[in-house]
Amino acid sequence: MESSNLFLKACRREPVPRTPVWFMRQAGRYMKEYRELRAKHTLLEMCRTPELAATVTLQPVEKLGVDAAIIFADLLLPAEAMGMKLEFVEGEGPVLSPTIQGAQSVRGLREVTDGELGYVGDAIRVVCRELQGKVPVIGFAGAPFTLSSYMIEGGASRDFAKTKTLMYRDPGLWQELMEKLVGVLTRYLASQVAAGAAALQIFDSWVGCLGPEDYRRYVLPHSQRLIANLAPLGVPVIHFGTGTATLLQLMREAGGDVIGLDWRVELAEGWSRVGHDVAVQGNLDPVVLLGPRENIPERVERIMCAAQGRPGHIFNLGHGILQHTPVENVQAVVEAVRNFRLDKSEPRSR
């Protein structure tokens, strides 16, 4: 069976001969080929130049033998297209300015015309042409909550105090911001599918800072509408977050064909919480790949055993590949996933 089918079939919980595997941030600084290109271009240049974005998107497909490519792009590109200034500060990560604070700044956010983020679609077209169906291409965007958190905090945050304070103080304005983002993200994701993306991932990476009650009230309706808007596109949607152990049922309610599980929840428990009638993706701790290579097979096998060969498991880390990860350790994960057979999964005598 061609690899292309593995990933998409697993998204739809169809039986597959082996579990597909890909990695969040599989195109990134941990890889020498990426760093060589990155040394010559800024991150934004790489995102905005379809040939460069396509090149780094393809690197891990070649080097790792993963079962899907994910388009190289930055989560914050839509915020920039809406009129915010996006910079990458060495050691600090992304900085968006001026931050969203009140009604004026929310209303000042521009709608995004089809052409404005067109370079992402163009990059997807190049990737699809190069791949010739070898593996599918995943398009992606930040979820409304996580994208808004960057727009309100101005960058990464520990406690998301400004984001939550805005939602508590002015639920009407919060709703307005969410609706605006849902509109922009719907069109952005649709353009990625039009360009050839065969699946979409919604990154609600930081939503785990919320309790269930707040998620239900301030986030669920908006993520739900975004995902519902994507249904007519006919591609599977992966709904991902971290620190979401207590939000999993609600995320499932919001939608998605595949729910992402980070490493804080055991795969078997997480899957039973979201229900076996959706697929799951995960869930190895990315830091395991900074540890000894010889530990990797056992850690992979534990997750594979927890999935019990049930159709609908996509192997991935619980979050993106960390910068200092040896590429050989990523390859060791792929190898362990490929070599795994449920029938030989008695306790290892290594």
Next chain:
Amino acid sequence: MESSNLFLKACRREPVPRTPVWFMRQAGRYMKEYRELRAKHTLLEMCRTPELAATVTLQPVEKLGVDAAIIFADLLLPAEAMGMKLEFVEGEGPVLSPTIQGAQSVRGLREVTDGELGYVGDAIRVVCRELQGKVPVIGFAGAPFTLSSYMIEGGASRDFAKTKTLMYRDPGLWQELMEKLVGVLTRYLASQVAAGAAALQIFDSWVGCLGPEDYRRYVLPHSQRLIANLAPLGVPVIHFGTGTATLLQLMREAGGDVIGLDWRVELAEGWSRVGHDVAVQGNLDPVVLLGPRENIPERVERIMCAAQGRPGHIFNLGHGILQHTPVENVQAVVEAVRNFRLDKSEPRSR
């Protein structure tokens, strides 16, 4: 009933006429009286001068009417006593150096003699004398994992990559470090009880970065031994962490009379996971106190209702009070807890 008894009785799950309330970081920068004193002294001066530490410990008891005082001290004082250099860098938080990296640095950590952290006990003695039993004093220390994470990372961390990598790479060295910390922390906490602390809180604030399997293997045995070491002291132990929804049963297994619940888990669900035969503490999101004051009663009542009047609930936030919190909002929480009656807890018509 004097307030003193409320908190300790709740720790022991004895019936109380009203739910006790106190706050993590109730002595801190959100309070004008604290800032006035802090303007004249460094944080370490305040920790090391029993009269100053006692003064700020007592401020919230007076100002908020809480049911317990927690001794003002820094979580990293034991690391400093073990020979590390501790500094507070403006805007960055605590910095410990040189960081723990290998066997040499672990073995270079000094044992701590009884006198070395004696200023904390001295401050507790001053506080007890001033309070005259009005409310009990809580002593505290970081848990072995959380304390070690600062020693290995050198400060706050997002992914705890160095800490986890050390445990994966060299489990023997990790064990050695944990055992050393358990020894130091046992004596440190015992000295606080000897000075008059009537309860102890173990802060495993960052342990939620681990999955259950890693917690069980690398953390549980050490937290368990620390808590077992404290049993002969005869005071209740509060075992606290954040992001621990999937670790709660294991934390309970490690020990503690009271298990801390952060805001990410509904109180009713968290309590049922740890079991109703232990007390729980929590669990309002600290960011709620940055929002509108009029929202506070409803948020407090939701938690109080979830506790169902079951003996053994101590009201607290899910983590420490944030710096920019208006003191009136903290007072509003205390008032809402004090005013709550389960029998009048029908849906609010406000």
